[in-house]
Amino acid sequence: MATESNIDVMILGAGGGGYPAAFRLARAGCSVAMADPIGNLGGDCLAEGCVPSKTVREAGVTRSWWPDKYPLFGFRGSKPEADWRAVLAHKDRVQERRYELHRAQIAASTVRFHQGVGRIVDDHTVDVTTARGELLRYHAKQILVATGSQPHLLSIPGAELAVTSHHFFRLGADLPFPRRLVAIGGGYIGLETASMLQNLGAEATVLEATGEILPGVDPALARFLHQSLSHRIRLVVHAAVSAIERAPDGELLVHYESGGERKTIAADCVLMATGRKPVFPEGLEGLGLLDGGRIAVDDRLRTKLSHIYAPGDVNGRSMLFHSAVYQSLVAAEDILSGGRGEKTMDFQSVPFTVFTEPEVAWVGRSEAEAAQEGLEAVASTYDYRVDTRAEIFEESGFLKLVFERRTRRLIGAQIAGIDAAQLIAPLALAVRSGTTVDTLRFMAFPHPMISEGINHAARDASL
Ligand SMILES: Cc1cc2nc3c(=O)[nH]c(=O)nc-3n(C[C@H](O)[C@H](O)[C@H](O)COP(=O)(O)OP(=O)(O)OC[C@H]3O[C@@H](n4cnc5c(N)ncnc54)[C@H](O)[C@@H]3O)c2cc1C
Numbered sequence: 001m002a003t004e005s006n007i008d009v010m011i012l013g014a015g016g017g018g019y020p021a022a023f024r025l026a027r028a029g030c031s032v033a034m035a036d037p038i039g040n041l042g043g044d045c046l047a048e049g050c051v052p053s054k055t056v057r058e059a060g061v062t063r064s065w066w067p068d069k070y071p072l073f074g075f076r077g078s079k080p081e082a083d084w085r086a087v088l089a090h091k092d093r094v095q096e097r098r099y100e101l102h103r104a105q106i107a108a109s110t111v112r113f114h115q116g117v118g119r120i121v122d123d124h125t126v127d128v129t130t131a132r133g134e135l136l137r138y139h140a141k142q143i144l145v146a147t148g149s150q151p152h153l154l155s156i157p158g159a160e161l162a163v164t165s166h167h168f169f170r171l172g173a174d175l176p177f178p179r180r181l182v183a184i185g186g187g188y189i190g191l192e193t194a195s196m197l198q199n200l201g202a203e204a205t206v207l208e209a210t211g212e213i214l215p216g217v218d219p220a221l222a223r224f225l226h227q228s229l230s231h232r233i234r235l236v237v238h239a240a241v242s243a244i245e246r247a248p249d250g251e252l253l254v255h256y257e258s259g260g261e262r263k264t265i266a267a268d269c270v271l272m273a274t275g276r277k278p279v280f281p282e283g284l285e286g287l288g289l290l291d292g293g294r295i296a297v298d299d300r301l302r303t304k305l306s307h308i309y310a311p312g313d314v315n316g317r318s319m320l321f322h323s324a325v326y327q328s329l330v331a332a333e334d335i336l337s338g339g340r341g342e343k344t345m346d347f348q349s350v351p352f353t354v355f356t357e358p359e360v361a362w363v364g365r366s367e368a369e370a371a372q373e374g375l376e377a378v379a380s381t382y383d384y385r386v387d388t389r390a391e392i393f394e395e396s397g398f399l400k401l402v403f404e405r406r407t408r409r410l411i412g413a414q415i416a417g418i419d420a421a422q423l424i425a426p427l428a429l430a431v432r433s434g435t436t437v438d439t440l441r442f443m444a445f446p447h448p449m450i451s452e453g454i455n456h457a458a459r460d461a462s463l
């Protein structure tokens with residue numbers, strides 16, 4: 001027999017799409033219940049995504065300073081050996097500390113949080129089966145489905161021999177260090193993982209099906225990254241992977257076709273990084289909310305049923321943690337405003353960052369995207385060759401600003417190279433707030449930081 005309760009809002013999933021709304025609504029006085037099988041906050045981002053992958057990434061970046069940067073700055077000595085177990089132990093520590101912090105947040109709030117799995121019974125009713133075996137039935141005025149995503153696996157012979165990001169980055173991950181990694185997929189996860197593991201001492205190959213890494217991303221950024229990474233990672237494009245097999249000596253063999261030829265590459269670890277697909281709670285299909293494998297939402301994160309919201313990866317619009325958080329808060333505000341839509345989601349101002357070494361980042365429209373929308377765009381590029389900080393690090397790169405001629409507003413930016421991930425944030429703010437070229441020209445960013453390039457690019461824009 002289920003224990004039944006009436007509440008204002010039921011939230012399935014406690015990742016970036018779920019918990020910000022839960023706390024916002026609870027603070028505003030709503031009764032809120034939230035369930036997640038992980039039993040803590042942060043979803044996949046903390047459990048096996050952003051946080052652990054960026055911890056390992058920073059270990060790789062630090063090690064990569066030798067031989068590139070140490071001699072440059074006058075240091076001598078040999079390259080430090082990476083102790084993979086210790087790298088993973090630091091990753092685990094970071095995850096554990098975040099979980100500790102989140103446990104305190106849960107304890108301090110009025111949100112009824114359950115470690116458990118939710119199931120949709122009808123459009124106002126959710127059953128939660130808790131880890132302790134209880135069955136709880138919630139009747140809710142509103143429901144947030146924030147159940148995230150999971151790796152999309154290729155259905156090729158031997159696919160089960162490959163690992164996913166889960167195996168690398170989950171808490172307690174115990175994969176041996178991959179000396180020869182083959183990543184299938186040249187998107188975020190394939191490139192980031194290949195980049196960080198090469199920095200830690202692996203040989204890495206990325207097999208990408210399309211004609212360029214990061215398909216769909218501004219070609220100038222993809223070309224820059226391709227060229228930079230190809231000095232230390234083997235990048236194969238137009239690679240049609242057909243099978244993975246285990247050789248008698250235990251090695252993994254990845255078979256693929258490229259340029260009309262059949263090829264095989266040997267590895268001790270094959271990473272499948274071919275995209276992620278939304279996860280739906282049981283019973284959702286009965287509500288008719290699905291559209292092409294995702295939950296269709298409007299810019300207030302409402303589904304076809306206006307009291308059911310679907311923020312985060314589950315709607316497939318921009319599968320990023322900070323986007324999920326923003327979406328979660330927009331959904332919460334919509335509920336608090338009685339569905340009057342006082343806040344809407346501005347997907348155009350959500351920045352994207354690829355944490356390879358070097359980084360690339362972008363926000364808003366590229367020149368080509370602006371042209372497709374019929375906007376007259378004026379682009380201005382700042383080359384890192386004239387930048388003091390880039391000179392100090394002997395780094396190359398560029399920062400490009402895209403303005404709309406008519407309004408003089410910044411409508412997009414692309415950055416390739418050192419500091420890109422930090423620098424995209426003020427540009428996202430500028431896109432979001434409609435900052436004009438005139439403002440960016442007549443203000444001062446710190447010297448000698450790459451942010452000065454924003455001033456320079458604005459001053460050089462033909463506007
Ligand atoms: C390796 C990797 C690296 C990444 N790096 C970055 C990065 O650097 N920056 C960035 O912005 N993004 C990054 N991402 C993407 C980021 O992790 C996601 O965009 C983000 O986690 C989405 O949040 P979400 O809440 O929508 O989904 P999730 O984080 O997936 O959370 C969904 C939650 O729902 C729970 N759930 C599922 N089914 C049910 C159910 N039936 N009932 C109750 N709960 C359920 C799950 O347990 C999960 O905790 C990375 C992803 C991966 C895999």
Ligand SMILES: NC(=O)c1ccc[n+]([C@@H]2O[C@H](COP(=O)([O-])OP(=O)(O)OC[C@H]3O[C@@H](n4cnc5c(N)ncnc54)[C@H](O)[C@@H]3O)[C@@H](O)[C@H]2O)c1
Pocket residue numbers: 154184185186187188189190192207208209210213214215239240241273274275276318319320352353354355
């Ligand atoms: N830095 C970040 O913000 C970050 C980091 C990691 C993940 N993420 C999120 O997680 C999502 C999933 O990451 P991902 O890298 O798995 O997906 P992705 O969509 O970024 O890249 C998948 C890549 O696999 C390629 N591919 C598909 N089928 C293939 C095949 N048969 N053979 C070879 N290549 C094939 C695609 O062309 C694409 O380049 C991302 O889209 C992103 O939203 C974000």
